Amino acid sequence: MPELPEVETIARGLNQRVAGDVIESVWLGSKPEPLKSSAQEIAAALESKLISSVRRVGKHIVFALAHSKNGASNSAKETQWIVHLGMTGSLRVCPPASEVAKHTHAILKLASGRELRFVDPRRFGRLSVIEKFKAPGSEPLDISFEDFAALFHGRKTPIKSALLNQKLLSGVGNIYADEALFRAKIRPRRRASSLTRDDLRRLRAALKKVLQEAIRAGGSSISDYVDADGEEGFFQLKHRVYGREGKPCLVCKMPVKRIVVAGRSSHYCPHCQM
DNA sequence: ACTATGTCCTGCGAGC
DNA sequence: TGCTCGCAGGACATAG
Numbered sequence: 001m002p003e004l005p006e007v008e009t010i011a012r013g014l015n016q017r018v019a020g021d022v023i024e025s026v027w028l029g030s031k032p033e034p035l036k037s038s039a040q041e042i043a044a045a046l047e048s049k050l051i052s053s054v055r056r057v058g059k060h061i062v063f064a065l066a067h068s069k070n071g072a073s074n075s076a077k078e079t080q081w082i083v084h085l086g087m088t089g090s091l092r093v094c095p096p097a098s099e100v101a102k103h104t105h106a107i108l109k110l111a112s113g114r115e116l117r118f119v120d121p122r123r124f125g126r127l128s129v130i131e132k133f134k135a136p137g138s139e140p141l142d143i144s145f146e147d148f149a150a151l152f153h154g155r156k157t158p159i160k161s162a163l164l165n166q167k168l169l170s171g172v173g174n175i176y177a178d179e180a181l182f183r184a185k186i187r188p189r190r191r192a193s194s195l196t197r198d199d200l201r202r203l204r205a206a207l208k209k210v211l212q213e214a215i216r217a218g219g220s221s222i223s224d225y226v227d228a229d230g231e232e233g234f235f236q237l238k239h240r241v242y243g244r245e246g247k248p249c250l251v252c253k254m255p256v257k258r259i260v261v262a263g264r265s266s267h268y269c270p271h272c273q274m
Numbered sequence: 275a276c277t278a279t280g281t282c283c284t285g286c287g288a289g290c
Numbered sequence: 291t292g293c294t295c296g297c298a299g300g301a302c303a304t305a306g
Contacts, residue, residue: 001299059300087299088284103284122283124300157277166301174299263279264299 002085003059004140004171005214005235010091011056014116017093022050022068022111028127029105037128045079045129046108058135058170060084061091080133086124092117137170140207148204152192159195159203160188161262172207175242176214178267180207182241187273188259188266213238241267 002010026043037045049065056062063081083091092101094115100107106118106127118127138147151168152159162168163177172180181188183206186199195203217235240250245258249269258267 003300084300086283086301120283121285122299124283126301155276161277164300262277265297 001087001173001175002089002219003173003176004056004211005176005217006219007059007061007085007171008056008215009219010085011054011061014061014091014093015054018051018110018114018116019053020051021114023047023065023108023116024111025109027107027109036130042081042127042129046081049079056171057133058137058139058166059173060133060135062133079129079131082126082128082130082133083118084126086120086122086126088122089118089120089125092119135170136167137165138168140169140172141211143169143204145201145204149197149200152195152200155192157192158189158261159186159192160264160266162192163207164262164264171211174264174266175239176207176210178242179210179240182206182268182273183210185273187270188261188268241269243267 023046026046028039028043046065048068050068052064052066054061054063061083063083065079065081067078083089085091094117096109096113096115100117101119103121103123104117104119105123105125108116110116118125138151152162155162157165160177160181163172163180164174178188180203184199184202186195186203214235217238219235241256244256245267246255248254249256249272252269252271254269254271256267257270258265260266
């Protein structure tokens, strides 16, 4: 499932491959169920636009669009195409002759002759267009310690839930929340407000570190995640607790436990994490 | 203002 | 072998 490192990897790959290309036409399937925009709005916003850049914001992929025609000093506002991959969404750059995969919900024909396709079996992904996208939460890689600590102040919710709350931090999902909590030696059910400043320092550092390591590894390939070139990431090999229920803790050999927090499976070491 | 829970959706793997 | 069933999860809706 694409979280921050996977989305970062995908956005970088797409930026290399499609930035500078022009969207000639757009086909949209019946229900990509865009959040704020109808299929017509999306198609209208994308058609004959230049993709000036692709980048990540939180778990969102942001395509910056510009008018492709030189002429008329464009007073028209530039728009951004926002793609959220949900659980199983993927964006693929394909030769037009290649077979259209099942669950393809959008196809963009590019001036270069290639196609950019959005495929999403589970349909949790979302497409939308907006003038200026702003993530509701803070970027975990950029946030200062004081801002980080303030996010959790007075919150009774389990720290695991708080980490997953995109209004607080943008981009942290189930895998990296578990991995960061393990590295910081904090149990997922701990009330966020109960974390000491030292806990918070370790947590912020662990989160940044695990996200950066995962980006360097090209993300975690779980289920069918691949990047823009179809390459798998390999950070899943470095997971210390996620998906390791019953297996020995890599530090103390105690079996890793799995519990449910906020309806999400959460993995931790009962010996190493307090 | 927070927090907790249910919902969406399909593929896959466990279990019989 | 082949079937059913339950689980996986991000973000929103709804209820408390």
